[in-house]
Amino acid sequence: MQAELIEIRNHLTQHSPFDEMPDEFLDRIVSSIEIAYFRAGTDILKLDEPNTNLHYVRSGAVEIYRRSGELYNRITEGEIFGQFGLLMNKSVRFPAKALEDSLIYLIPDEVFQYLWENDESFTDFVETENHSRLRSALSRREKSNQPMTARVTRLISREPVMAPNTVRLQEAARIMTDRGVSALLLMDENGDKPTLSGIITDRDLRTRALCEALPSETPISDIMTEELITTRTSAFIFEAMLTMLHNNVHHLPVMEGDTVRGVIALSDIVKHESQSSLYLVSNIYHQQDVKGLRRLSKEVPNTFVRMVREDANSHMIGSAMAGIGRTFSQRLLELGEEKLGPPPVPYCFMALGSMARDEQLVVTDQDNAMVLDDRFDPEQHDEYFLALAKFVSDGLAECGYSYCTGDIMATNQKWRQPLKVWKKYFADWIENPKAEALLNSNIFFDLDGIHGRIEYTEELKTFIAEKASNSQRFLAMLARNALNRTPPLGFFRTFVMEESGRQAKTFNLKRRGTAPVSDLIRVHALACGSRAQNTFNRLKAIGQTKLIPEDGVDNLRDAFEFIAIVRIRHQALSIEAGREPDNNVRPEDLSPFERSHLKDAFQVVSQAQKFLKFRYNPQATRNV
Missing domain, CATH: 2.60.120.10 (Jelly Rolls)
Structure with missing residues (x-):
């Protein structure tokens, strides 16, 4: 030739x-x-x-x-x-x-x-057009991704072991021993058909019965877990894994309608996915001090890289990394309470930002806060909560989660307040959406309770969703704020890169990629009154309300997934090469496939920002 x-x-x-x-x-x-x-x-x-x-x-x-x-x-x-x-x-x-x-x-x-x-x-x-090419590219990845296509039913190896919720403690222990199971499902038999009402595990018997020296005739209903976390037969194994990570449970009843089909345990998933992040999570809970947690934290980058190699999608990776981060925080809180004694009033430790959205990667700092019981008295109680917050924050820093440069941490007294004060904060930010209020909204409106009275943060999610959805002025201001970060796509569909400094000739896949998508989707989600935190779940809620066209939802989902997975791969390659991972990418380091489809994805984001501008008319707020 x-x-x-x-x-x-x-x-x-x-x-x-x-x-x-x-x-x-x-x-x-x-x-x-x-x-x-x-x-x-x-x-x-x-x-x-x-x-x-x-x-x-x-x-x-x-x-x-x-x-x-x-x-x-x-x-x-x-x-x-x-x-x-x-x-x-x-x-x-x-x-x-x-x-x-x-x-x-x-x-x-x-x-x-x-x-x-x-x-x-x-x-x-x-x-196909740009968005359809994205869908086609992502479909090919999903077809080759076995963890994404295996159902939880593959892990069910036996019929569920059940007993009436009226049995006594000794009888429940005998049934579990005879049947060789680590979890017993407890059924309410008062109705026409028995229904699942609770679960008891080996750990429950140790911590709730033996440690408390309860009599053998104690009703099992006194110590069983009633607010059950379950999964369904149609769920994928990775979904069950994320459920366990998010809720810190080791056993999941598998339901088909109202019928229990089986129970899967953490050990079942660890055996199926021998390098699963669940294995790391289970080890975190076994550490007895900060030194042990710091040693274990060195395995986090390797877990991240393994998931990337296995072609996990961005939702699975982000949720797994957020689950690991939550677990470090939860264990530090437990160790802190052991050191300082029980809290003087109830509280909830609250994760913010990417951890709350289940979108955390390996390059992250700590964003957290505390919601305290309304009986909180600063003079009597704050010394304890400051010490606990400092113990946790310092411990997270030792485990690789750097201090927040903006001081968005529970060590800051402003972010360590009673529930009623948090409601005042949120109400004021929505009613008076000045620049600082909008910045705080972008940070604190992605929230999740990870330890303590989780119901406090659930109440805040409802409060935010109801109040924000009824304030068109706030939504317009938030929309205008969301337009400040644009995708790095130039006039001729070329990448717009940083011009000077250490990051010259690169573009930032977080600041100019995933963040603009998260920002605009947050606005739509608040507008439709959704309590969802994760970007994909918010998109699902938006789609159900028809707030934006159905193809717009699909296009945004594909664009976000593709940008996120390129960012994830970039960080994984840096880790494998022994470099410090970051979010700054040089176009020449991307494959032709990635460059082409990133342009498609950025085009989708650009169009979505134009729709945001049209939908909420943020220009009308400039003189307000």
Whole structure:
């Protein structure tokens, strides 16, 4: 093959849909290509004129227009156009004009039709828009991801062992021993059909019965767990894993409607996924001091990398990392209470930001706060809670969760307040949405209780959802704030990068990627009164209310997933190379596949921000 043709072939293989194309197809393309040059400002394709070529941009930039003359898209090196006319009637449906001096490869229609009929990946690519290509790319990942497709029923190896909730302590222990199980399901038999009312585990027998020296005739209902966490037969194993991580439970009843089909234990998932983050979590709970936790924290990056290698999706990875972070916090709180004694009044330790959203990665600091019982008296009680907060914060720092540079931590007295004060905070931020209030809203409106009286944070979630959804002014101001961070996509669909400093020639996949998506989705979620915290769950709630079009929800979900997974892979590669992981990416370090689909994802985010601006009219708030 001539040197010029080799150069053409090499360039094609750097861009979709040619990067995964079989050699024989590439040879057919290269041997038939013609090269055309267009000066800036000249027409390449005119509306309704015949077109017999697929156009590939070798260099330069091209503007694509709608029939109305409205600008439709700008494309640059490695992108194609003209395919829609070839698929319809061989006439131009979207006119094209050279924005810069441009070199174009012309692929004849007969070659295009051959590829369309014989290469499924090529067909998928040319028939779809940006968002559909994203969906196709993500679908291929999901199909190869076994942990995502295995159901919890695979882990059920026996019928559930049950007993009436009226049995006595000794009888319950005997049943568990005879049947060789570590958990006993307790049924309420008063109705027409027995219903699940509680569970008792080996650990419960030790901590609630033996340690308290309870009589053998104690009703089992006195010590059973009543507020059960369950899963369903249709759930995936990874969903069960996330449920255990989030709720700190070791046994999950598996339900089919109102019927119990079995019980899965933490050990079942650990055996199925031998390198699961659950294994790390279970070890965290066994540590007796901060030194042990610090030693164990060194395994977190390795767990993260393993999940990336196994093609887990961003929701699974983010939830697992957040679950690990929660567990470190929970164990530190337990150790702190052992050291300082029981709390003088009830409290809830509250996670904020990415941990609350189940979107935490390995590059993270600590954002937390305390919600105290309304009987809290600073003079009598605050010395204890300050000491506890400091113990936890210092311990988290030793475990790799750096101090928050903005002092959003429970060690700050402002963020260590009774429930009634937190409600006043939130009410004031919503009613008076000044700059600081909007900043606080972005931080504190992603919240989750992780230890103590969890009902306090559940009450706050409801309070926020109800009050924010009824304040159009607040939503408009929050929407305006959400438009401050834009995706790094330039005028010609090129990446916009930092111009100076250590991060020159890079763009930040958190600040300019996942964060803008989280911000705009938070606004929509608050508008529809959702209590959800996770971005994917918020999107689901938004979709149910029809606040934005259904395809808009799907496109945002795909865009967020793709940006997040590129960010995750970047951090994993840095860890494997022995570098400090960060969020700053150089385009040349990305694969052609990643570069192409990141542009698609950023385009979706840009369109979503335009809709946000239209939906809430934030411009109207500028003079308020």
